[in-house]
Amino acid sequence: MNKLYSLYECIQEKGYKLTEKRKIILQVLVDNKDYLLEPSEIFEKVLKVDKNINFSTIYRNLEIFLNAGIAKKVSLENGKSSYQIIFEKEHVHSMICKICGRVEVINTCPFEKIDNEIFEKKGFLPESHKFEIYGFCKECLLEKNF
Amino acid sequence: MNKLYSLYECIQEKGYKLTEKRKIILQVLVDNKDYLLEPSEIFEKVLKVDKNINFSTIYRNLEIFLNAGIAKKVSLENGKSSYQIIFEKEHVHSMICKICGRVEVINTCPFEKIDNEIFEKKGFLPESHKFEIYGFCKECLLEKNF
DNA sequence: GTTCGTGCAAATCGTTTGCAGGAAT
DNA sequence: ATTCCTGCAAACGATTTGCACGAAC
Numbered sequence: 201m202n203k204l205y206s207l208y209e210c211i212q213e214k215g216y217k218l219t220e221k222r223k224i225i226l227q228v229l230v231d232n233k234d235y236l237l238e239p240s241e242i243f244e245k246v247l248k249v250d251k252n253i254n255f256s257t258i259y260r261n262l263e264i265f266l267n268a269g270i271a272k273k274v275s276l277e278n279g280k281s282s283y284q285i286i287f288e289k290e291h292v293h294s295m296i297c298k299i300c301g302r303v304e305v306i307n308t309c310p311f312e313k314i315d316n317e318i319f320e321k322k323g324f325l326p327e328s329h330k331f332e333i334y335g336f337c338k339e340c341l342l343e344k345n346f
Numbered sequence: 347m348n349k350l351y352s353l354y355e356c357i358q359e360k361g362y363k364l365t366e367k368r369k370i371i372l373q374v375l376v377d378n379k380d381y382l383l384e385p386s387e388i389f390e391k392v393l394k395v396d397k398n399i400n401f402s403t404i405y406r407n408l409e410i411f412l413n414a415g416i417a418k419k420v421s422l423e424n425g426k427s428s429y430q431i432i433f434e435k436e437h438v439h440s441m442i443c444k445i446c447g448r449v450e451v452i453n454t455c456p457f458e459k460i461d462n463e464i465f466e467k468k469g470f471l472p473e474s475h476k477f478e479i480y481g482f483c484k485e486c487l488l489e490k491n492f
Numbered sequence: 493g494t495t496c497g498t499g500c501a502a503a504t505c506g507t508t509t510g511c512a513g514g515a516a517t
Numbered sequence: 518a519t520t521c522c523t524g525c526a527a528a529c530g531a532t533t534t535g536c537a538c539g540a541a542c
Binding site: 297306 | 419421422424425427441443444450452453454456457459460461464465468469470471472473474475476477478479480481482483484487
Binding site: 217218219220238239240255256259260280281 | 506507508509515516517
């Protein structure tokens, strides 16, 4: 039932060891489960818990979390990468706040509504897709008085 | 009527000068209008026309083309950026070939089909969105025998 | 003539890697 | 005991910047 525990399991199932650093980074991701975080943001938050952590450990473990299927990586409009923990493996799309990185889930998938005829006509074989809405979340709207 | 000429106009309207280098880079983008090109690819193609061009000139001008609204930048899944010329300012979505970077246009917009209720409920103000389908184009499928 | 654009080299930013010691299994 | 993980420092690739000269207006 414990979310953290099932994440630990995913890591160990893949043959990765369950280290202290790994637990701390995971905890930070879980604490910010509704936000997309850049590696530097993750690093800073982890630093507050463990002063003796290296940036390369962050990168190496983010990569491992991706492999274990417990995190996702998003290439944002500005060209930077951000990461977010994923609990349910289901396929979802997002509304992303351009100010704070908060992510809200959209429960419909536009891809399912597309007429397959367009792929047949072009001879294109679709493999994956991306649907993201960028804007401003309620909290940031109130704060910034837009 | 000439496409190149109207691109020149866009550049000059913004107060940028119409230089030889700028024309060459534009020509390369126009010649590859159906493809997303990485800066390094653009650089190589420009080199064939003008041996005396610097990489920084490519970057500086791509930025200017973005400002002038005649090119678009796409942050791909691998974290790299690619560029493409845009003729019509209309809003379109794309199918992108993961092998050759070929871009085919999708003429429906999934955003329009979304129920606005979800934004009202979350208090989210949408500003822009992205819908991209990644896969393999006909040519690459034939060539690689997938 | 003034402003802007360019090549060059160096700087910067985000990310990755080799290695040697330390921790998890 | 073995394998994996980590900090450190260095390397790396993509992109940006300061400068002095040259080109467009």
